Amino acid sequence: MTSSRTPDSSRPSPTIRGLFFDFGNVICTFDNRRILRALAPLCERTPEALETLIYGSSLPRAYESGAIDSRTFLEGLSALCGHAFDEATFIRAFTDIFTPIPTTFALLRRLKGRYRLGLISNTNPWHFQHGIQTTEVFPLFEAVTLSHEAxxxxxxxxxxxxxxxxxxxxxxxxxxxDDIPAFAEAATSLGMHGLVYTGPxxxxADLARLGVEV
Known part of the structure; x- marks a missing residue:
């Protein structure tokens, strides 16, 4: 499936003025296994054991939803893993997960100036500060909505x-x-044109069907 709804060819093409992008696996790929491999030697656990501990807990979701701050998140993970992580060391391991998707970078640059661009991301303060905000295409966005702030x-x-x-x-x-169908479908249910990212x-092609000049 390449889009969460099919444009109706019997209706006039909509006039698109704004495009919102998800970040993870749309603008940059990410690999949480890097976090696990970096932290495992520090607390003398295997990456597999850490994955169960960390992602089986409520801490990542609480951090992304803004229910807890960075200090509470770090303290919670330290207690969970049985090791008092140094903040600077932890941040390096926790945020070194992103790899640019060059085709999306190029698309954003082509769209800038002709359409208004926005970012909508389920993320946390450290991933935003040390990963998303430092991405070279970040200044292209006119509006940024982050889950922990919203x-x-x-x-x-x-x-x-x-x-x-x-x-x-x-x-x-x-x-x-967005790369997750349920998230694109939620946008569609609000009247937006939700598209599922499966590749450049x-x-x-989906954007062209909506009348977006790419």
């Missing part, structure tokens, strides 16, 4: 409404691109 995780409607309010656009004038060629 205190809502996709597919909660509140995170999409926050993004729409920041650009001041009607949902029907906006596209949202499919994305450009």
């Amino acid at each position: 205190r809502a995780l996709k597919p909660d409607p509140r995170i999409y409404r926050d993004a729409l309010n920041k650009l001041g656009l009607d949902p029907g004038a906006c596209v949202f691109i 060629e499919a994305l450009e």
Whole structure:
């Protein structure tokens, strides 16, 4: 599946003014196994054991939803793993997970100036500060909505409404691109044009069907 809804050829093409992008696996890939491999020697556990401990707990979701701050997150993980992680060491391990997707970088540069661009991401303060915000295409975004600031995780409607309010656009004038179908479908249910990212060629074809000049 390449899009969460198929444009109706019997209706006029919508006038798209804004495009919202997810970050992980749309703008940059990410690999949480890097975190596990970096932390495992510090607390004398295997990466597999750490994966169960960390991602089987409520801490990552609480951090991304803004329910806890960075200090509480680090203290919670230290207690969970039985090792008092040094903050600087932990941040390096925790945030060294992103790899750019060059085709999306190029697409964003082509779209900038002709459309208003926004970012909607389920993320946490450290991933944002040390991974997302430092990405070279980040300045292209006019509006940024982060789950820990909005205190809502996709597919909660509140995170999409926050993004729409920041650009001041009607949902029907906006596209949202995410690699997770349920998140794209949630945008569609609010009147946006939700597209599922499966690769650069499919994305450009979906955008072209919506009348977006790519």
